[in-house]
Amino acid sequence: MSTAAAPQLTVRAVILSIVLAVILAAANTYLGLFAGMTIASAIPAAVVSMGVLRLLGGGGILENNIVQTGASAGSSIASGVIFTIPALVILGYWDAFKYSWVLAIAGLGGLLGVIFSVPLRRSLIVDQGLAFPEGKAAAEVLKTGENPGQGIRTLGVAATLGGLAKLGAESGLRLFPDAAASAAWVGKGIAYVGTNLSPALLGVGYIVGLNIGIVVLLGGIIGWNVAIPIYSAFFLDSDPALAARLAGASAAEAAGAIWSAQIRYLGVGAMLIGGIWTLISLRKSLFSGIRSGFAATRAGADGIVAETERDIPMKLIAIGLVVFTLPLLALYQNIVGQWSASVPMTIIMIVAGFLFVSVSAYMAGLVGSSNNPVSGITISTILFAAIVLVVLLGRESSIGAVAAIMIGAVVCCAACIGGDNLQDLKAGHIVGATPWKQQVMLAIGAVSSALIMAPILNLLMTAYGVAGAPGSEAFPRPLPAPQANLMASVAKGIFGGQLPWNTIGVGAAIGAVIIAVDSWLKATGKKFRIPVLACAIGIYLPIELMVPIFLGGLLSHIVERRLGGAKNEEEHGRIHRKGMLFAAGLITGEALMGIFIAIPIVVTENKDVLALPASLHFGGWLGLALLAFIAWLLYRYAIRRDPA
Template sequence: MSTPAPVPAQAQLTVRAVVLAIVLAVILAAANAYLGLFAGLTIATAIPAAVVSMGVLRLLGGGTILENNIVQTGASAGSSIAAGVIFTIPALVIMGYWPDFKYWWVLGIAGLGGLLGVLFSVPLRRSMIVEDPLPFPEGKAAAEVLKAGDNPGPGMRILAISGAIGALVKLSATSGLRLIPDTWTQSTYLGSSKITAFIGTNLSPALLGVGYIVGLNVGIVVLSGAVLSWHIAIPLYQAFFMNTDPALAASLTNASSADAAFAIWGAKIRYLGVGAMLIGGIWTLFSLRKSLLNGVKSGFAAARKSTGPALAETERDLPMKWMLIALVLFTLPLLALYQMIVGQWLVSIPMTIIMIVAGFLFVSVSAYLAGLIGSSNNPVSGITISTILFASAVLVLLLGESGLAPVGVGGAPLGAVAAIMIGAVVCCAAAVGGDNLQDLKAGYIVGATPWKQQLMLGIGAFSCALIMAPVLNLLATAYGIGEPTLEHPNALAAPQANLMASVARGMFGGDLPWTMIGLGVAVGAAIIAVDEWLKARGARFRVPVLAAAIGIYLPLELMVPIFLGGLLSYAVERFHKVDPDDHDGRDRVHRPGVLFAAGLITGEALMGIAIAVPIVVSARADVLALAVQVPAAQWIGLLVLAFVGWYLYRTGVRAPVSTS
């Protein structure tokens, strides 16, 4: 077992590094919250945060590699807290339990969940990074960026240019100046039949950037899931099963082809994705059972030995006894929160126990998956669905008929609200836990002190939790969250939160299309079988079931630019001569493109939040709209997206952004 070379003592947890980390974490959390509500995806932010950190600290007189590592560690909490929050907490508004996002409740769930994620992941560091190391691809890439940080200027310029492009396109679109639409779509009924042919793409540069970062494999899988929904399942339903739902058929008598397709998808077909995600989450746990058990055992054994004055700085974790004290202190407020919901100690105490056990288990799952496939591809939503299903099953036994009692302004079932509350804490913990291990991998490579990184991630996570409720309320007021309404026809879809709400309500008497969900389980099982066959053959191309399920569950137009971004990433790798075994070389070649993609995402997301402010203040969705009718606006929007894709490709094939 190799250990990192000793390095001279360097500044790490400095005041300026902590302040910069908090500022970046808050900005990136807001951006990822918008992206997650819009597209159901978030991205890891460690690499752009590292580049910005190097540039800012250079202006302040220069920073050490370990200071920059602390900044990217704290800042990366922005993506993980945002994911944990937007995948679950909007379900409480969607179900009608809250009229808006309650500040102290959101802070308690997100802040305490994030801190539990840090605590639960500490015992896993030695087993997953030191003794039996996993790849942690994004951690390795972040370490390479930190080591090549003598000249951060070109990287800062790439982020600035791409951020401006993403912001300008968002400002020009439907929620801003309304010069171009958000989507390009074409649809028609085939002949005299009532079968829809539908194609389309969202015109978002951010989604193109997401596709570039996640790569072609994931892009193909999510698009295939969407094709299954929109080009196979919807036409089949229209042709053979419309008579099984007379009310739906009657509502579509005079509907356009596009409206008919979206209505059938929303009422029936997307639940295939729910079933696929359910079986995917269960399969993930089952397939990792032995590895996780061994990893947890060795992690605790190592943590018990990780004390004493002779231990090197690069091996010092947070002390176990203080972790246990903190665990109790963080758990008690959550117990009080659960008691406020159900009003029965015999229920709130088991809820808390479920939260602790599921939290530690799923932090382990999240850390393991982040080590294998990276944080951006980590199926936290599948983990959360498994939690909500298990919690709901237990709550059905504990609450009985009282679980159906309506609570909140909209009369959501008590049991469903309780299950979402458990799932929200676990989701935040799992997202932060996987991210923590990714950061600790980068720190291990550059010679950082683990406990300082763990402390910084906790600070970053809690700082992000402080701003999540205001950001969510701003977005909900300006754009709407969940199903489109007359007031908000282009509402942010919040796909995972909608999914969590549907599952929780369905377990407590809600009306769900269980036949479709059952078919989705069968589809998911078939996808798992194909993926296992590919795995046995040693194929590089894989079919992760949760990625396919997301494609089935989301509109086709969102998946197309993700696929196109993945195609651009593949073209950069394929045609820019790179040794496929030279992993550091691949990281260096991809770095300009990754930075450009991250800038597109951040710029568009921050502009989306900025646009929301005048909309909320004026109470007018069209407050920024120009009184100009742009001819062929859809096609101009398509040309704009093509230009952004060309620019992304040209940036991706450039020389590395660092001259070191």
């Protein structure tokens, strides 16, 4: 019996995949709003699948592959949603996330991502043979079947630790604060140092590695240790309103206010220039991928195709494109109320969707899904859509910014799913799976995840607040939602909004310098790179979030040095598999606990419902000690020689 004839799309595989997709979507929603990053989840999903199916009597490699395919859609849909849809609340268009609208945008965007990526599979995976590192790593886990019971225990221990740390922090029992920070006035300038105490951010850093960890911390240093002191010393007097607010304020309060009013817009400028640069730098690869995808589709249209090369038929793709696009046309018409605008919006969405799914798929093949610059792609979409809509609706349109966000949201969901789809199809190609079955499972996973996005978003917003949204000032530490705030700023700025354009211009200049330095590093063959979007995120977010990400990346580097270094992607995956499972457990445990904590807060309408008496609040030293202990455990698990 051929490998592809083994059981794949079974009922139990579909059910398990949906459950995992929903859990991973919820966890990545929290993580994305909190830290501006999400993680690829194929490997943890593969380990859990092998363990659960073994308890149910055993499952073959292809059945496990189907489970991880559908489950990984959860993190992709979460990325597409949290990067864009909260902008509608930030703009004041919604006061809560509307279920039917979020479902339509996320679900239909995800389905379009599957459709647009089908013609690219043969080109990028078979013909060009791109690396798709997460796909290869997932295939290795599936092929070796390394002791899934031990892997699940690793995930379980880490998730428990991450969850308990979140429960003990500021939004839970309040045993210790969310961050340990210190600031002081130095003349007219401000010196600021601090770290968030989140184990999830430590896990993120371990997964993304030392290079990205250094770059995001560099962005934080530019914003908090360079720009804020310069602004407070030399430019604060030119802003009387801000200066009046800071009269008598502590150094920490002043740093936060200056960052919020001015400095974070340096990150906006850097991300804008980074998004444009993403398109420019990928133009040749984009057109090459599209051409070869269509050529492969035409070549295989009439021949007998092996089971391991069968995609969803192009006739069904064409029908699906029409069926999934018409509801979006109706949605856009409902927003703008005139066909002369809604039809161009739909055309922009289709064209940009296909183009950027191609870009996302190609970049996922080169650098992996976790480092895929989807936010830059989305910025470019919103910027272009906003400019077109200015012509159609006028610059003073009250709905123009919302319409641009709606286009970008669908494209972002499609691009996230497209990159993820190709990673999963790469794993399937290695283990001998049937592509169309994976594509169907990914569509099921995408829709299943979309079903829970609005309730999760509403729960998190009600309990923690979303930075930039009306009423967020009532929350001590609202979720930053950096990409959504950026998208809202870009759209609002195009349609007559008041933004600090001088600061944004300086940020764009910083971004251009970063791009020039990174291009030089690439040309000279240096391993270390400075991706502009990662540095821009560091500028845009509080530096305290970047410190544990850097520490996690440093820990990853130490583990690799201890275990001998990686000669290639497969060796890198083998070295870091145990550590990545532990890191993924920290992220999942903390994120899910954050969601569970939100439930009593929302039900009682009391942010302090779980807080212990003040006599049991131990301060930042307890959180630092706990974070150090968890880092030590992560290191010990990562260097263990026994199978995981």
